Amino acid sequence: MFSDSVKRFYADHLIPNMQRFDTDGMVDRDFWKKAGEIGIMGGSVPEEYEGSGGSYGFDSIALYEQGKLGDGSWGYGIQSIVIHYLIKYGSCEQKSYWLPQLVSGEAIGALAMTEPGCGSDVQSIQTQAEKKGNHYLINGSKTFITNGGSADLIILTTKTEASKGAQGVSLILVDTRELEGFRRGPRMNKLGQRGNDTAELFFDNVMVPRTNLLGEEEGQGFYQLMKQLPWERLLIGITALGTIDFALEQTISYVQERKAFGKRLMDLQNTRFKLAEAKTQAELLRTFVNDCIQRIENNELDAATASMVKYWGSETQNQIINECLQLHGGYGYMLDYPIARLYADSRVQMIYGGSNEIMKELIARSIDN
Numbered sequence: 051m052f053s054d055s056v057k058r059f060y061a062d063h064l065i066p067n068m069q070r071f072d073t074d075g076m077v078d079r080d081f082w083k084k085a086g087e088i089g090i091m092g093g094s095v096p097e098e099y100e101g102s103g104g105s106y107g108f109d110s111i112a113l114y115e116q117g118k119l120g121d122g123s124w125g126y127g128i129q130s131i132v133i134h135y136l137i138k139y140g141s142c143e144q145k146s147y148w149l150p151q152l153v154s155g156e157a158i159g160a161l162a163m164t165e166p167g168c169g170s171d172v173q174s175i176q177t178q179a180e181k182k183g184n185h186y187l188i189n190g191s192k193t194f195i196t197n198g199g200s201a202d203l204i205i206l207t208t209k210t211e212a213s214k215g216a217q218g219v220s221l222i223l224v225d226t227r228e229l230e231g232f233r234r235g236p237r238m239n240k241l242g243q244r245g246n247d248t249a250e251l252f253f254d255n256v257m258v259p260r261t262n263l264l265g266e267e268e269g270q271g272f273y274q275l276m277k278q279l280p281w282e283r284l285l286i287g288i289t290a291l292g293t294i295d296f297a298l299e300q301t302i303s304y305v306q307e308r309k310a311f312g313k314r315l316m317d318l319q320n321t322r323f324k325l326a327e328a329k330t331q332a333e334l335l336r337t338f339v340n341d342c343i344q345r346i347e348n349n350e351l352d353a354a355t356a357s358m359v360k361y362w363g364s365e366t367q368n369q370i371i372n373e374c375l376q377l378h379g380g381y382g383y384m385l386d387y388p389i390a391r392l393y394a395d396s397r398v399q400m401i402y403g404g405s406n407e408i409m410k411e412l413i414a415r416s417i418d419n
C-alpha cells in the first residue's frame with residue numbers, strides 16, 4: 051500500500067517537475083510539503099513524533115521508487131539519514147522539535163561532514179565548536195552538502211577538542227533559520243543531480259546553544275557517524291538498484307523499436323547478451339540489497355557489508371548505465387533521452403557516502419583484522 055501511494059505521488063508530483071527542478075537547481079518547498087502530506091518521510095519515525103511507526107523498509111521503498119523513475123535530485127535520502135540520527139541520538143526535546151517538522155517537509159535536513167580541505171579523512175576536519183558559556187561558537191566551512199542550499203537543520207560535524215583526532219569530533223544540530231554568521235555559497239555547477247541544491251556552507255562566529263549537541267556528551271561524533279553510515283551506504287545501494295531497473299526498462303523499449311540492418315536492435319546478439327548480463331547483475335544486486343535491508347531491520351548491518359553494497363551497487367549501476375547508453379547510440383548522448391541524465395546522475399554514487407576506494411579499505415580491514 052505504501053509503495054502504491056509513493057508511486058502515485060511521484061507520478062503526479064515528481065515526474066512532471068523533474069525538468070523544472072534541474073533548471074532551478076533545487077526542489078521547491080512545495081514539493082517537500084506535499085511529500086510530507088502523504089507521509090513519505092515519516093515511514094520509520096515513531097508515531098509520537100508524527101511518523102507512521104514503521105522502520106527502514108518504508109524509507110527503502112521510497113528511495114527505490116525514486117530511483118526507478120530516474121530522479122537523482124530530490125534529497126530525500128539525506129532527509130532520511132538526518133531523521134535516523136535524531137531517532138537514535140536525539141534528546142526528547144530535540145526529537146519533539148525536529149522530527150515532526152522533518153516528517154511534514156516543513157524542515158529540510160542536511161548532514162555536513164565534508165570540508166574544502168578534507169572529505170575522505172573525516173577525522174581531520176577543521177570546523178571548530180568552542181564552548182562559550184551556554185553556547186558553542188562555531189567557525190569553519192563545509193562543501194558539497196546535499197540539500198545545503200535550503201536546509202533548515204544541519205547536522206554539523208565539528209571539533210569540540212581541536213587537539214584530539216576522532217575523539218574530538220562532535221555532532222551539533224544547527225537551526226539555520228535566522229542564524230547570524232551563517233552563509234550559503236552560490237549554486238554548485240554539477241555534472242549531474244542538477245536539481246539538488248548541493249552547497250558550500252560558511253560558519254563565521256555562529257552561536258548555537260550547548261543543548262544542540264547530539265548525544266549525551268562531546269567527542270561521540272565519530273562513533274555516531276560510524277554507527278549511522280551503514281544506512282547511508284545501503285541507501286546508495288537501494289538507489290543504484292532502482293536506477294538500474296529504470297535504465298533497463300528504458301533501454302529494452304528503445305532496442306525493441308530501433309532498427310539497424312533491417313532488424314530490431316533487440317535481435318542483434320550483442321544487444322541480447324549485454325541485456326542478459328545486465329539483468330543478471332540487477333537480480334544479484336536485488337538479492338544483496340534485500341538481504342541488507344533485512345539486516346538493518348534486525349540491527350545487524352555491519353560496516354563491511356554496508357560498504358560492499360555501496361561500492362558494488364554503485365559500480366554495477368555505472369557499468370550497466372554505460373552499456374545502456376551505448377545501446378542507445380548517439381541518442382543516448384542527448385539529454386532528451388533519460389539514459390543521458392542517468393549517466394550523469396549516477397557517477398557521483400561512486401564518490402559520495404565515502405568513496406568506493408574507502409569502501410574497499412573498510413572491507414579489507416574486516417578481512418585483515
Ligand SMILES: Cc1cc2nc3c(=O)[nH]c(=O)nc-3n(C[C@H](O)[C@H](O)[C@H](O)COP(=O)(O)OP(=O)(O)OC[C@H]3O[C@@H](n4cnc5c(N)ncnc54)[C@H](O)[C@@H]3O)c2cc1C
Binds near residue numbers: 168169193197240402
Ligand atoms: C554531489 C555531491 C553530494 C555530496 N553530498 C554530501 C553531503 O551531503 N554531506 C557531506 O558531508 N559530503 C557530501 N559530499 C562529499 C563526498 O562525500 C566527498 O566528495 C567524498 O567523501 C570524497 O571526498 P573528497 O571529495 O574530499 O575526495 P578526497 O578525499 O580528496 O579523495 C580523492 C580521491 O582519493 C581517493 N582516496 C582518498 N583517501 C584514500 C585512501 N585512504 N585510500 C585510497 N584512496 C583514497 C578517493 O577515493 C578519491 O578517489 C558530496 C559530494 C558530491 C559530489
